[in-house]
Each structure stands twice: as C-alpha cells, then as structure tokens.
Amino acid sequence: MTSFISWWTSAVVFGTVIMYGALGEILTEKSGHLNLGVPGMVFLGAFAGFASAFLLEQKTTNPVVLLLIPLICAFAAGALGGLIYNFFTVTLKANQNVTGLALTYLGVGIGSFGGQYVVKAAGYETFARASATSSIYCKSIAKLGGLTDPFSKMFLSYGFLIYLAIIVAVIMFIILKKTRVGLNLRSIGESPATADAAGINVTKYKYLATIIGGGISGLGGLTYVLIYCQGGWMTANSIEALGWLAVALVIFSTWKPLNAIWGSYLFALLYWFYTNANVFHMEFNVVQADLVQMLPYLVTILVLIFISLRKKKENQPPASLGLNYFREDR
Amino acid sequence: MNNQAIVKEPFVRIKRRGTTSFLYRSFVRIVAIFFAMLFATAFLEGVADMSFSEIWKYLIDGATVNSTTRQEYWKEVMLLLLISLALTPAFKMKFWNIGGQGQVLIGALATSIVMFYGKGMSNSGMIITSFIFSIVAGGIWAAIPAIFKVKLNANETLFTLMMNYIAIQLVAASIDAWKGKASALPQFNTDTRLGYLPSIGDNTYGIIMICVLVITVILYLYMKHTKHGYEVSVVGESLKTAKYAGMNTTWIIVRTVFLSGALCGLCGFFYVAGSDYLISTSTSGSYGFTAIIVSWAASFNPFGMLILSIIMTFMSKGTLNVVNYASNTLNQYTAYITVGILLFFLIGCEFFIQYRMVFNSKLQAKFDSNSEKIHKAIPWWFSFWKKVADGIDACIAAVQKWISVNLAKLKTALIKLFKKNAPEQPKEEEVEAVVKDEKEVGIHD
Numbered sequence: 001m002t003s004f005i006s007w008w009t010s011a012v013v014f015g016t017v018i019m020y021g022a023l024g025e026i027l028t029e030k031s032g033h034l035n036l037g038v039p040g041m042v043f044l045g046a047f048a049g050f051a052s053a054f055l056l057e058q059k060t061t062n063p064v065v066l067l068l069i070p071l072i073c074a075f076a077a078g079a080l081g082g083l084i085y086n087f088f089t090v091t092l093k094a095n096q097n098v099t100g101l102a103l104t105y106l107g108v109g110i111g112s113f114g115g116q117y118v119v120k121a122a123g124y125e126t127f128a129r130a131s132a133t134s135s136i137y138c139k140s141i142a143k144l145g146g147l148t149d150p151f152s153k154m155f156l157s158y159g160f161l162i163y164l165a166i167i168v169a170v171i172m173f174i175i176l177k178k179t180r181v182g183l184n185l186r187s188i189g190e191s192p193a194t195a196d197a198a199g200i201n202v203t204k205y206k207y208l209a210t211i212i213g214g215g216i217s218g219l220g221g222l223t224y225v226l227i228y229c230q231g232g233w234m235t236a237n238s239i240e241a242l243g244w245l246a247v248a249l250v251i252f253s254t255w256k257p258l259n260a261i262w263g264s265y266l267f268a269l270l271y272w273f274y275t276n277a278n279v280f281h282m283e284f285n286v287v288q289a290d291l292v293q294m295l296p297y298l299v300t301i302l303v304l305i306f307i308s309l310r311k312k313k314e315n316q317p318p319a320s321l322g323l324n325y326f327r328e329d330r
Numbered sequence: 331m332n333n334q335a336i337v338k339e340p341f342v343r344i345k346r347r348g349t350t351s352f353l354y355r356s357f358v359r360i361v362a363i364f365f366a367m368l369f370a371t372a373f374l375e376g377v378a379d380m381s382f383s384e385i386w387k388y389l390i391d392g393a394t395v396n397s398t399t400r401q402e403y404w405k406e407v408m409l410l411l412l413i414s415l416a417l418t419p420a421f422k423m424k425f426w427n428i429g430g431q432g433q434v435l436i437g438a439l440a441t442s443i444v445m446f447y448g449k450g451m452s453n454s455g456m457i458i459t460s461f462i463f464s465i466v467a468g469g470i471w472a473a474i475p476a477i478f479k480v481k482l483n484a485n486e487t488l489f490t491l492m493m494n495y496i497a498i499q500l501v502a503a504s505i506d507a508w509k510g511k512a513s514a515l516p517q518f519n520t521d522t523r524l525g526y527l528p529s530i531g532d533n534t535y536g537i538i539m540i541c542v543l544v545i546t547v548i549l550y551l552y553m554k555h556t557k558h559g560y561e562v563s564v565v566g567e568s569l570k571t572a573k574y575a576g577m578n579t580t581w582i583i584v585r586t587v588f589l590s591g592a593l594c595g596l597c598g599f600f601y602v603a604g605s606d607y608l609i610s611t612s613t614s615g616s617y618g619f620t621a622i623i624v625s626w627a628a629s630f631n632p633f634g635m636l637i638l639s640i641i642m643t644f645m646s647k648g649t650l651n652v653v654n655y656a657s658n659t660l661n662q663y664t665a666y667i668t669v670g671i672l673l674f675f676l677i678g679c680e681f682f683i684q685y686r687m688v689f690n691s692k693l694q695a696k697f698d699s700n701s702e703k704i705h706k707a708i709p710w711w712f713s714f715w716k717k718v719a720d721g722i723d724a725c726i727a728a729v730q731k732w733i734s735v736n737l738a739k740l741k742t743a744l745i746k747l748f749k750k751n752a753p754e755q756p757k758e759e760e761v762e763a764v765v766k767d768e769k770e771v772g773i774h775d
Contacts, residue, residue, distance in 0.1 A: 034487070036428075088674070092681035093344075097426050097487065098626045101619045102673040108616075109666025117377070120659045244491055251488055290503035297492040297499075304489055308482040317485075328346065 078218015468595015
C-alpha cells in the first residue's frame with residue numbers, strides 16, 4: 001500500500017503538468033487551431049516561473065509576492081507563446097503545424113537558454129534552487145494539519161496548483177458546454193464561416209482562446225519547476241516530452257476537459273510504472289524498464305486507432321481543426 | 331444618399347495574390363532572411379557582449395575556420411537537407427509526417443544492429459546490408475501510421491509523433507543491452523573500422539555529400555517530371571479528384587510515405603556508418619522538426635531546401651562558435667534562439683507572398699501620390715528594375731522549358747530503347763483533363 005501511495009502521489013503531481021498543457025490545448029483546438037507549440041509554451045511558463053521566483057527570492061520574503069508574481073509570470077509567458085502563434089496563424093495565415101513546431105523550437109530554446117543564463121548570472125555553476133517559493137507552492141492541507149492517514153496522503157498532500165488544475169478543467173467544461181461564449185467558440189471550431197455569418201467575431205474568439213490556452217499551458221511549466229522539481233532548474237528534455245504527452249492527452253480525452261483530469265493521472269501512472277512495478281510484485285532490469293517507458297505512447301496510439309475505429313460523432317475533433325479561416329475564400 | 335459614406339472602410343484589408351513571379355518570391359525571402367539575421371545579431375550582441383563585427387567574424391568562423399569545421403559544417407547541411415527532402419513528398423500530399431526524428435533513429439538502429447552483430451561480414455557486405463536494412467526499417471516505420479491513416483483515417487500528426495518516442499525507447503533499450511556494465515556505449519568496430527563509409531580524399535563525409543546532392547536532383551525530377559510525382563500533387567490538392575481520376579490513392583499514400591521514411595532511414599545510416607560510428611537517443615537531435623520548416627519554407631522545392639539548409643546550419647554552427655568565445659553565461663541553447671528567429675521570419679514572410687494588403691482609399695491615394703513623386707524624380711529607376719525582373723523571369727522560364735523538353739526527349743528515347751513496341755504511354759493529359767473538369771464542376775457548385 002505505501003508503495004502504491006508513493007506511486008500515486010508522484011503521478012498526481014506529474015499528471016497535473018500534463019493536464020495543464022492538455023487543458024490549454026483543448027481550449028485552443030476548440031477554436032479550430034491545432035497548436036503544436038504546447039511543449040514550447042510549457043517550457044516558456046517553466047522558465048518565467050522559475051526566473052521570477054529565483055530573482056524575487058533574493059529581494060523579498062513576502063509570501064504573497066512570492067506566490068502571485070511567479071504565477072502571473074508563468075501565465076503571461078505561456079500566453080505570449082499563444083499570442084505569437086496566433087499572430088502568425090490568424091493574422092498572417094501561416095500553416096498551423098509549421099508555426100506550432102517553430103514555437104516549440106523557439107520556446108525550448110528560450111526556456112533552456114534563459115534558465116541557465118539566470119542561474120549562471122546569479123553566480124551558481126549549473127544548478128540553483130528557488131526553495132522558498134517552492135515551499136510556499138508545496139504547502140498542503142495534510143502538511144499543515146499534520147495528517148498522515150492514507151486518504152489525506154493521497155488526496156490532501158499537494159500544493160494548490162494541483163487542485164487549481166481540476167478547478168480549471170471544471171470551469172472549462174461549464175463554459176464550453178453551458179454558456180453562450182462556449183457555444184460560440186465551439187461553432188467557430190466547427191465552421192468559422194458559419195459563425196462569421198452569424199455575427200460572431202471569429203478573430204477575437206480565436207485570439208482569446210489561444211492566448212488563454214497558452215497561459216494555462218504555461219501554468220503546467222510552473223507546476224513542473226516549483227512542485228515537481230521542488231524549485232530546482234533542470235534543462236532535461238523531459239519538459240518537451242511532457243508537452244507532447246499533453247498534445248496526446250487531448251486526443252485521449254476526446255476534446256473533453258473532464259476526461260483530461262483522469263486521463264492525465266492515468267498517463268502519469270503509466271509513465272512512472274517502470275520505477276513502481278514492485279506494486280505488482282514485478283521487477284524490471286534496465287532494458288525492460290526502457291521498453292516499459294513506451295507505455296504512455298503506445299496507449300495513445302491505441303486510443304487514436306480506437307477513436308478512429310468507432311467514429312462516434314461526439315468523439316471527433318472540431319471539424320475545421322488545422323484549417324485557417326480567410327473570409328474572402330468563401 | 332451616398333451608400334459609401336455609411337459603409338465604414340477598414341484601415342487595411344487582406345487580399346489573396348494570384349500567382350507571383352519567382353523574382354518576387356525570392357526577393358521577399360531574402361529580405362526576411364536579412365532581417366532575421368539582423369535581429370539574431372542584435373540578440374547575440376546583447377547577450378554575448380560583443381560588437382557587430384566580432385559577432386559576424388565568429389559566425390563565419392563557425393562554418394569555415396579550418397578544414398575540419400568546413401567538413402563538419404557541410405555534413406550537417408547535407409543531413410538537414412536529406413531529412414527535409416525525405417519529408418517533402420509526404421507533405422506535398424498533405425500527410426503531416428512529423429516523425430522524421432523517429433524514422434532517422436530507426437534507420438540508425440538498423441545500421442547499428444548490423445554493425446554490432448555482423449562482425450564476420452566483409453566490409454562492403456556490411457555497408458550494403460546496413461544500407462538496405464536502414465532504408466527498409468525507416469520506410470516501414472513511416473508506413474505504419476500511413477496504413478492506419480488510409481484505412482481508418484487515424485490522425486497521422488500524432489501517430490508519427492508518438493512513434494518518435496517509441497523509437498527513442500527502442501534505441502535506449504538497445505544501448506542499455508549492448509553497453510553491459512560500461513557507463514556508455516563505445517563506437518562500433520573501432521579496431522577494424524568494419525562497416526565505416528570510406529572517405530573521399532581527405533574528406534570524411536564526401537560520400538554523404540555526393541549522395542545527398544544526387545538525391546536532391548533525383549527528388550526534384552521525381553516530383554516534377556514523373557507520373558508518381560504528378561499523382562502525389564493531385565492527391566495533395568484533392569483526394570476526391572484523385573479517386574475520380576481512377577488513382578489508387580491508398581497505394582499512392584502508403585508508397586510515398588514509405589519513400590519518405592526510407593530517406594529518413596538513409597539519413598540514420600549516414601549518421602551511424604558515415605559520421606558518428608555510434609548510436610544515441612539524440613542522434614538526429616531536433617532536425618526532425620527543423621527539417622519540416624525548411625521543407626515548407628522552401629515551398630517543397632529541393633534546391634530551395636539546399637539554400638535554406640545552408641543558411642540554417644550556418645546560423646546554428648556560427649552561434650555555437652560565438653557561444654564558445656563569449657563569456658561563460660551563454661550556453662548551447664543560444665543556437666535554438668537564433669535559428670528559431672530565422673524560422674519565424676521565414677514563416678512570416680510567406681504572408682507577403684500569398685497575400686497583399688489593401689489600404690483604404692485615403693491612405694492609398696497618399697501612397698500613390700508619393701510614388702508618383704518618386705517616379706518623376708528618378709524615372710529610370712522603375713523601368714530599370716522592371717527590365718531586370720523581366721530578364722530574370724525569362725531566363726528561368728527558358729531553363730525550365732529546356733529541362734522539360736529534354737526530359738521528354740530522354741523519356742521517348744528510353745522507351746524506344748527498351749520496349750520496341752511500347753504501348754501508348756502518356757495518360758497524364760487525360761488525367762489532367764479530368765482534374766480540370768472536376769475543378770470546374772466544383773466552381774459551379
């Protein structure tokens with residue numbers, strides 16, 4: 001049981017990173033834009049969150065400032081990535097796949113470069129930690145109340161960002177399904193020309209969806225740095241892999257925010273299966289562990305095939321996904 | 331009342347351009363690259379604390395300072411070009427193969443397997459075996475998503491992307507299996523140099539360069555002047571048209587994607603047998619993604635890709651050199667930023683090729699009067715440029731005509747040579763007629 005709890009807790013934190021990325025991408029894709037720049041935006045968010053926390057810590061110890069500023073910075077950095085993407089695809093009508101990949105490239109570059117630059121400029125050799133901010137972000141109900149029973153460990157021992165992700169998912173579900181704004185957004189994703197004819201401001205909706213979506217993705221980076229890495233800056237490629245998993249999760253959840261919640265935890269459990277196989281009394285050597293790490297990707301492929309096999313109407317992507325809208329083409 | 335007064339005229343409006351001249355397209359791209367370079371240099375000046383001339387000295391040194399750097403530089407150019415070429419046929423068909431990285435890795439893995447287990451083979455035997463293995467492996471790796479795409483319409487973008495990570499894990503597993511207790515996998519066959527591609531003169535990568543340049547020309551001809559290439563562009567334009575014209579679209583798509591993967595596999599072969607003599611999970615680095623943008627920004631023209639590869643690699647190699655000489659706060663990811671700037675400028679400039687901006691009448695009148703003033707001041711300027719542009723366009727048209735005429739001659743000669751009683755060959759005109767009909771029908775809908 002204890003080994004399962006440790007597997008579960010690490011998976012929830014890890015899964016939240018993927019969930020933020022996927023939620024942002026769902027919002028973007030609902031407006032008809034396939035943004036392959038998610039890894040870049042997550043990276044930008046991670047960098048902005050880390051850099052602001054790290055630099056602020058040397059000036060102040062005010063917990064409110066340390067809590068709010070990195071949050072805003074990470075959101076803004078992700079949103080900036082979304083803005084760049086949208087400027088190119090909506091205003092300049094560039095190809096969406098190409099722009100997204102370029103954004104990933106640039107985002108990974110800026111994040112990795114900037115993170116190391118900040119660390120080195122502060123006088124550290126290769127590694128630095130924003131520990132004070134991280135400890136604020138990691139504060140949990142279980143820790144504050146001194147609860148140690150399995151239930152509190154499994155569900156109450158996380159920082160607020162983990163719960164915020166679930167709240168964001170629920171809010172997105174309500175907005176998309178129950179409000180006029182959501183209806184407008186979905187109609188743009190299905191057929192922008194029809195929405196335009198109905199008097200909806202297509203460009204405005206597309207911009208807002210992508211920018212807010214980018215911001216939400218950016219929060220994934222913040223979660224990664226401040227909670228998962230406990231404030232330490234790593235240039236490991238794992239953020240990029242996480243970003244791609246987020247894109248995969250969008251398909252896995254069939255563009256529904258609520259499915260993204262359990263989907264992300266499932267992905268994370270699969271991701272960390274190779275180090276926690278003892279839960280099932282299994283043991284892997286190095287080579288087997290390498291092969292077991294394929295699991296989340298294999299599952300995504302299987303889901304992809306399964307969705308295309310079933311062809312259910314409500315599980316399909318927005319009809320105009322990936323196609324740019326130009327009013328005069330009608 | 332005047333209706334015009336009620337309708338509010340927007341400040342600027344976007345309109346699609348028709349066909350544009352080669353000169354105009356090149357001009358826009360050159361301007362974009364120029365500004366991207368300026369921007370990147372400004373960025374480097376800021377972070378590296380160097381002057382403009384120093385930056386450019388190190389940038390150029392990065393590609394040309396001695397024969398080893400030159401060889402390395404051209405090798406990188408060729409490998410980036412090869413992946414871009416590989417992805418092109420699939421892209422032209424609107425099949426978004428973003429799994430280039432995985433296909434390269436699988437090709438590299440196939441080569442490594444031959445080099446690791448085939449110790450008893452002869453040198454040439456090993457090279458040929460690994461060549462074939464890598465091509466087939468890369469092709470099959472790409473064909474799997476293609477088959478699911480045509481049979482079930484599964485999203486190929488994500489499928490190929492996931493295949494990247496599966497390939498990475500396969501490579502990681504093989505490395506862990508082969509290295510045993512050592513901390514890292516050593517180069518293959520270092521004592522016997524078995525399976526290494528020979529060098530030409532003192533150029534270690536001579537064979538790679540020649541092969542890739544030959545492939546560039548062949549792919550250009552394949553895309554422009556063969557039935558296969560024609561089928562690919564019809565499928566890319568409209569799948570339905572291709573079906574109505576009686577094409578076997580399933581076979582065309584799988585075949586073309588197999589070719590795409592096979593060329594990526596070949597790139598993996600070059601990495602292992604021609605350059606690194608080693609495999610790692612980062613063998614192809616981020617080239618899988620850069621190549622996509624190179625291919626697209628060159629509008630799928632192989633020679634354009636050659637030029638863009640040269641520029642991209644110059645930027646990344648040069649930036650790494652700047653980083654080496656700068657103070658120690660910089661790191662290798664600086665190259666990602668400068669190349670990323672270049673990528674975004676190339677993507678952005680495409681707008682000016684496909685669309686024109688129409689300003690509102692007040693503004694347009696202002697522009698017109700200004701250009702009239704310039705016209706009066708220096709009248710020869712415009713006529714001079716128009717003559718130059720017309721001349722270059724005429725030259726290009728002539729060269730294109732020459733190529734197609736001679737190819738047609740060559741084709742008929744070959745047909746005569748091989749099949750004395752060859753059946754009536756070209757059905758392309760018929761297909762073209764069908765395509766035209768379809769388009770007209772589409773317009774009337």
